[in-house]
Amino acid sequence: MNFVCVKDFENHAYNVLPKNALDYYKSGAGLETTLNNNEKAFSRLRIRPRCLRNVSKRDLSTTILGSKISMPLGIAPTAMQKMAHPEGEMANARAAEYYETIFIQSTISTSSIEEVAEAAPNAIKWFQLYIYNDREVTLGLIKRAEKAGFKAIVLTVDTPFFGIRFADMKNQFTLPPHLRLANFGGEKATKINSTKDGVSGLNNYVNNLFDASLTWKDVAWLKSVTSLPIVLKGILTAEDATIAADMGIAGILVSNHGARQVDGTPASIEALPEIAYAVGNRVEIYLDGGVRDGTDVFKALALGARMVFMGRPALWGLAHSGEEGVKKVLNLIKTQLDSTLAISGCSSIGDIKKEHVVWDNYYCKL
Numbered sequence: 001m002n003f004v005c006v007k008d009f010e011n012h013a014y015n016v017l018p019k020n021a022l023d024y025y026k027s028g029a030g031l032e033t034t035l036n037n038n039e040k041a042f043s044r045l046r047i048r049p050r051c052l053r054n055v056s057k058r059d060l061s062t063t064i065l066g067s068k069i070s071m072p073l074g075i076a077p078t079a080m081q082k083m084a085h086p087e088g089e090m091a092n093a094r095a096a097e098y099y100e101t102i103f104i105q106s107t108i109s110t111s112s113i114e115e116v117a118e119a120a121p122n123a124i125k126w127f128q129l130y131i132y133n134d135r136e137v138t139l140g141l142i143k144r145a146e147k148a149g150f151k152a153i154v155l156t157v158d159t160p161f162f163g164i165r166f167a168d169m170k171n172q173f174t175l176p177p178h179l180r181l182a183n184f185g186g187e188k189a190t191k192i193n194s195t196k197d198g199v200s201g202l203n204n205y206v207n208n209l210f211d212a213s214l215t216w217k218d219v220a221w222l223k224s225v226t227s228l229p230i231v232l233k234g235i236l237t238a239e240d241a242t243i244a245a246d247m248g249i250a251g252i253l254v255s256n257h258g259a260r261q262v263d264g265t266p267a268s269i270e271a272l273p274e275i276a277y278a279v280g281n282r283v284e285i286y287l288d289g290g291v292r293d294g295t296d297v298f299k300a301l302a303l304g305a306r307m308v309f310m311g312r313p314a315l316w317g318l319a320h321s322g323e324e325g326v327k328k329v330l331n332l333i334k335t336q337l338d339s340t341l342a343i344s345g346c347s348s349i350g351d352i353k354k355e356h357v358v359w360d361n362y363y364c365k366l
């Protein structure tokens with residue numbers, strides 16, 4: 001079968017992944033209203049194409065935190081990728097390396113920081129950080145990422161407590177026994193299990209080991225212990241974006257965590273405009289959540305994002321054929337973005353302007 005869009009890879013993954021893994025990957029929090037809305041909200045945006053603009057030569061490259069990338073689409077951090085393919089994070093990072101874009105490695109990886117660095121030495125790698133109650137463990141992760149050549153620390157700020165995900169509770173999610181969280185030794189590497197009906201092993205792990213007392217003081221602490229630029233992932237309001245910008249944070253990743261934390265938050269693309277308006281000239285802004293097509297990338301850029309990331313689509317690519325599958329997914333979206341640029345009258349990423357996109361009610365008012 002010819003796979004021509006992300007949905008084809010998603011459908012394939014639904015047929016091949018074991019239930020425990022598939023449910024974990026695909027679920028959102030609670031009733032999954034926000035999960036559906038993450039994708040649907042993109043379809044409430046309309047592109048206003050401009051014509052007769054000589055688009056015979058086009059360039060999708062841009063710069064992010066000083067690094068040149070070939071297109072404004074990267075790979076978001078997702079945990080436990082070896083449940084999708086035996087090479088997990090290493091395959092994903094290699095695909096990002098091939099397409100000269102950014103790979104964000106999760107703290108909760110089934111390949112270690114060092115394994116990913118060795119597998120994809122030339123990829124632009126960022127490290128996603130969860131702050132553990134044990135600050136020495138946290139500091140150890142930061143120092144290892146610095147040593148391994150990672151270019152930024154992405155602090156996830158939307159997970160002080162773990163989201164309620166019905167399927168993981170029903171499945172009593174447990175990490176398959178042949179896998180471990182490769183950045184750790186001891187119980188932090190393996191103790192994702194559940195012994196109680198209706199309880200997910202993930203909630204046990206996070207609610208026991210992650211620091212739920214985090215405040216902006218801890219962001220200042222992080223700034224004081226690393227020389228790497230810091231990106232805050234999970235900001236959804238202008239107020240928090242303003243605090244981050246005032247603190248000199250390098251980047252904000254507008255995200256609702258793939259709608260996995262609390263149902264009822266806005267779609268990421270709905271939250272983007274107020275953040276871009278508040279701090280867009282002071283800090284780099286990125287977005288993830290529901291990006292499934294090149295037109296989504298175009299819309300997010302028009303509304304103020306400098307680049308976007310995808311989470312689940314890369315997992316569906318991994319489940320299809322590892323590194324090659326992720327490359328195919330990246331290539332599909334890249335081709336769609338190139339086509340959108342051309343047909344909208346843009347030759348470069350810098351040509352995408354906010355006037356290129358409006359919310360659907362714009363047309364009802366005319």
Ligand SMILES: Cc1cc2nc3c(=O)[nH]c(=O)nc-3n(C[C@H](O)[C@H](O)[C@H](O)COP(=O)(O)O)c2cc1C
Binds near residue numbers: 038076108255311
């Ligand atoms: C299976 C899965 C695991 C995830 N694990 C992490 C993680 O370890 N750290 C993190 O900051 N975000 C994590 N996320 C959230 C993603 O980084 C990202 O915000 C989200 O997947 C984007 O939405 P999308 O899947 O619609 O592209 C995870 C998301 C999924 C689907």
Ligand SMILES: CCCCCCC(=O)C(=O)O
Binds near residue numbers: 192206257
């Ligand atoms: C074993 C703990 C899972 C940690 C968090 C992974 C994640 O962020 C997710 O959304 O799932």
